[in-house]
Amino acid sequence: MSISRRSLLKGAVVAGAATALVGRAEAREEVEPRPDAxxxxxxxxxxxxxxxxxxxxxxxxxxxxxxxxxxxxxxxxxxxxxxxxxxxxxxxxxxxxxxxxxxxxxxxxxxxxxxxxxxxxxxxxxxxxxxxxxxxxxxxxxxxxxxxxxxxxxxxxxxxxxxxxxxxxxxxxxxxxxxxxxxxxxxxxxxxxxxxxxxxxxxxxxxxxxxxxxxxxxxxxxxxxxxxxxxxxxxxxxxxxxxxxxxxxxxxxxxxxxxxxxxxxxSSASFSERVSHAPYLHGITPIALYGAMAFVIRRNKSKEEASEHHGEGK
Amino acid sequence: MSDHDHPRAIGGKPFDPLMKTLLAIFGVSAVVMVYRFFTGVGPVSNMTDGFTWGIWEPVNVVVFTGIGAGAYGVALLCYLLNKGKYHVLVRPAVLLGAICYTLGASSIVIALGRYWNSYWLAVPTMWNLSSALLEVAVCVLSYVAVLWIEVLPSVLDGAAQSKSSAWSQLGRTWGPLLAKAMPYIIALAILLPTMHQSSLGGLLLIAGPKVHPLWHTALLPTLFLISCLSMGYGAVVVLTTILNLTWKAKHDQRLFAEMSKVNAGLLLLYVVLRLGDIAIHGKLAYLGFNGYTLLFVVEIALFLVPAFMFFSPRVQQNKGRLFGAALLTVAAGASYRVDTYLSVYRPAPGWDYFPSFGEIIVTIGMAAIGMAIFIFISRMFPVVVVETRDHSHAGSGRVLTAGSR
Structure with missing residues (x-):
């Protein structure tokens, strides 16, 4: 039970990382009427x-x-x-x-x-x-x-x-x-x-x-x-x-x-773009998330292989 | 976990009565799809300028990919959180995901009016990054590719065991190479669904004036992300239980119970966010004696009931009850998604919509061909871990955790 609660928590943190910032809206400039419109x-x-x-x-x-x-x-x-x-x-x-x-x-x-x-x-x-x-x-x-x-x-x-x-x-x-x-x-x-x-x-x-x-x-x-x-x-x-x-x-x-x-x-466009773009932080979030996940997954794999190698099984 | 968890090709007759039925259903839908390319979308559907996506986008894309998110959910547990015990679920979940996403993407091609212009999607300088749909399209297409790469280890495993030396050579050469690259592919397989599943909710942010206030919120992306995970975990339990009944697939009740507790947490998180958001934004006034409230209550109940079931030992220990609860979580996510995209979407007064026979048969046909593909691949390649006392399958694909497939 404790394990699953912990994994749930971790899972929620990882999965929600990209959207957690939704509330903190990134500034998206309001479009003003063009002078020659x-x-x-x-x-x-x-x-x-x-x-x-x-x-x-x-x-x-x-x-x-x-x-x-x-x-x-x-x-x-x-x-x-x-x-x-x-x-x-x-x-x-x-x-x-x-x-x-x-x-x-x-x-x-x-x-x-x-x-x-x-x-x-x-x-x-x-x-x-x-x-x-x-x-x-x-x-x-x-x-x-x-x-x-x-x-x-x-x-x-x-x-x-x-x-x-x-x-x-x-x-x-x-x-x-x-x-x-x-x-x-x-x-x-x-x-x-x-x-x-x-x-x-x-x-x-x-x-x-x-x-x-x-x-x-x-x-x-x-x-x-x-x-x-x-x-x-x-x-x-x-x-x-x-x-x-x-x-x-x-x-x-x-x-x-x-x-x-x-x-x-x-405008609806401003609202939508403000909310959806916020978690991306101009593209930093996906790249950082990808790097971190690739690192963790690779580390997990090496650990796994090391324990296999020592014949400990799991 | 024991060393005996080897996925095995199920084998057997490919064209059994079930397969023939599935193919026949798809055949009927294929006629409708081909017809559509000659006549346009209008004659086969009840779609109008008001209800322009009919059921194809809400069901074939938004619900199908939600079911397919089992691959995403299991990958999160198995690889990122390093819970090796979930490994038995990876291959079926990934195959299910690959099929669901492929069907979603192909359904879009049927629905697109000017499908021949889609090639522009491959040109990044043409991308309008403000468009949530562009994000979904690019992400889903890349993810379809990633999912099929994730299916490859099963195929290469199968090849390695093949009697033909050429195939065997192919499997033995490429299997280990792919295993090395796997961590980087799996990281992508987690990042992409995180992005596009939230964008599927984000799609409707801009339709604020048309979506009922009880559903329209800045939390749409978050709620869609949570609901895809809960649907995905539910779908994996449902799938594996069915595989257990038909092919004696390994059925680890304790493992399912544990995963379902994770799911219960997600379901409760969804309900808390949903209700909290409505309360904070003063939208409680929209609740009353009306159809929207009924939909809302049904939706919340569908999320709450399985959540509490998952915590009950009577459900955790019973295969049938757990199956029922898992099915409810799929229904919960599906109803939330269809409600948001369709049931509570009102373009303007005077518009009405009910799907046509053509639309429904295409959706059912897509589901049928999906099942047929799953059955076919499972028969041919080692995907499903089968309950076995037989220890002589030393040559079959060994299952390791953490991307060593």
């Missing part, structure tokens, strides 16, 4: 639900039209592998509000944190060099060449944005890339980087494209100008470490009702 501002109070943005998104991204089993033509109910952008409506009695969903282009995205080979990456910050990618825009781009289709991005994304082509033998992950391919280098300012079709299509400027800093200022201006119109908050300024797509909602409407998850200020 671009994004969108969606104002639910201006949206009339015309869905012009949904159609123009499909055209701009050459996405096939969606069809339900009942044969309803191109009326998707959610984001899917044919739909990178969607307008939804929330209703409660007389009240209703429109909402828009697409990639939030997070400041510190979960999908980028979990992607094994950097298939999902911030523009210009991936694992491979891509011609024409400009660092600092913060647009989350997809590289099908390094994606293994593990779908961890779908688990990690709090907004359930990345979609998978379930019925393809050679499937892709599909998500909004802020129409970066529509950017025109000849133009000035943000339009040189990208040019989201949804923003171009919107007849009421319910969704506008620009630099995140400028959009944040614009959101604040609108809140200050007409405080009774809004619920007074800007979703995406801090939520989940901040997003590059910002939301305004009408008075009496919560962002949760518009389908946005309630997130803490620390």
């Amino acid at each position: 671009v994004g969108m501002l969606y104002d639910s109070t201006r949206c009339i639900g015309c869905r012009a943005c949904v159609t123009r998104c499909k055209e701009a991204n050459s996405l096939p039209y969606d069809r339900t089993a009942e044969g309803i033509h191109d009326a998707p109910t959610d984001l899917n592998s044919n739909t990178k952008n969607i307008i939804k409506v929330w209703t409660a009695g007389e009240k209703s509000a429109f909402t828009k969903q697409q990639c939030m282009h997070c400041v510190d995205p979960s999908c980028v944190s979990v992607c094994m080979m950097g298939a999902l990456h911030k523009e210009g910050e991936g694992k491979r060099d891509f011609a024409g990618e400009k660092k600092g825009t913060g647009v989350v781009l997809y590289d099908k060449g390094t994606c293994v289709g593990c779908r961890y991005c779908q688990i990690a994304c709090a907004f359930n944005v990345p979609k998978f082509e379930w019925f393809e033998a050679f499937p892709l992950i599909v998500k909004c890339e802020l129409c970066r391919h529509r950017g025109d280098p000849k133009k000035e300012g943000p339009l040189a980087i990208a040019n989201p079709a949804c923003c171009e299509a919107c007849p009421r400027e319910a969704v506008v494209y620009g630099k995140r800093e400028a959009l944040l200022a614009e959101a604040k201006r609108r809140l200050a100008e007409d405080p009774k119109r809004y619920n007074g908050l800007i979703y995406g300024e801090k939520e989940g470490g901040g997003t590059q797509v910002l939301y305004l909602a009408g008075a009496g409407v919560t962002f949760k009702q518009l389908g946005m998850p309630e997130l803490p200020e620390e």
Whole structure:
């Protein structure tokens, strides 16, 4: 009994060595919004639900039209592998509000944190060099060449944005890339980087494209100008470490009702990396542990052989 | 331990009715797997963008490797803590581990959408070190290799005893060389599972908004590490008891009772950490009359019941009761893992999931081929230590502790 208790203790110490330090979090720098980051501002109070943005998104991204089993033509109910952008409506009695969903282009995205080979990456910050990618825009781009289709991005994304082509033998992950391919280098300012079709299509400027800093200022201006119109908050300024797509909602409407998850200020990526990296101490722990174990095991073996040699058996 | 603990090839007819049944089950699942490569994952599964891993990741990878962690647990006791008496368990545990991990890794290939891009995993400059899944993938693949190297001594032993002189020569040349390298391989065989089993828990840290608060905690890596050990020790007792019933494998009740006391400690440690963590973080409020509480209570009970059973002399002295308790520890770890990955995972309101026939048959087929491989190798090579009064097997592989295999 005493032996097993001792071995249990020793076993626990050895086995737990790598994780025992979990509580003592290693500093992982919070990712700040990049100064040149671009994004969108969606104002639910201006949206009339015309869905012009949904159609123009499909055209701009050459996405096939969606069809339900009942044969309803191109009326998707959610984001899917044919739909990178969607307008939804929330209703409660007389009240209703429109909402828009697409990639939030997070400041510190979960999908980028979990992607094994950097298939999902911030523009210009991936694992491979891509011609024409400009660092600092913060647009989350997809590289099908390094994606293994593990779908961890779908688990990690709090907004359930990345979609998978379930019925393809050679499937892709599909998500909004802020129409970066529509950017025109000849133009000035943000339009040189990208040019989201949804923003171009919107007849009421319910969704506008620009630099995140400028959009944040614009959101604040609108809140200050007409405080009774809004619920007074800007979703995406801090939520989940901040997003590059910002939301305004009408008075009496919560962002949760518009389908946005309630997130803490620390990004999920930061929390996860902080906890998982802590015990590794920048790679020292595994090497030290390996060396120590190899030493002990070899010593045990020599002792064993010595006792065998002297014919003592065990 | 006596000098008579020689593992022996079991021999016998390879294609008995059990083997035929196992292969038939695998055959059906193989059809589904091949079909999947032509049509995509959608047609054979009920996986959706919400429940994107279905049961393949939670069961085929997370549970199978938990069962396979017996190799890790026994290696810890036998080599690191130098408890030579556990040596009889090493070869079956390592073979079980090698098979479970291989099945886990192959299941992933079936589940991966763009499997042909996996070759990038071999290029370290492409690694995103922030990704828990990358750590799991690289670690598990290396560990599969390490486990099969650990199985090699059985094969080389078998070869050394072979009547063919070429085989015999091969076994005699490479056996001792491998024995020299073994300590360094075993150290790796302990380090790698320590890393990736905790990372399997760490995988879900980032899914905080989706995993129920009773399960989502910074202790996920620690709890997954403990649960793999408890599952592993349980699985070794279960396996060896079954081998005893079928092939008269050596069954040392006292040894099992002792190992199970270690396991009891692990099970209790898990419960203390789990409950303490919930209490400290003020999550007790989530307990109430709901399905999550039921899952939680069942889980804790599955950990507690075998822990107390292992301390009871009535269980320690009885083969059947100890077997039952060991089976419960496997169930405990499996339920914790499936709950965390699936039962309490809610991507957003409106998503629902129940596995399809195709998903289930692939999982069962993988388990079946695993058993078939175990039986085949045990019949061909000296893996299992058989109860014997016969002392004439002087030529068969002598078992030493501390990596001298």
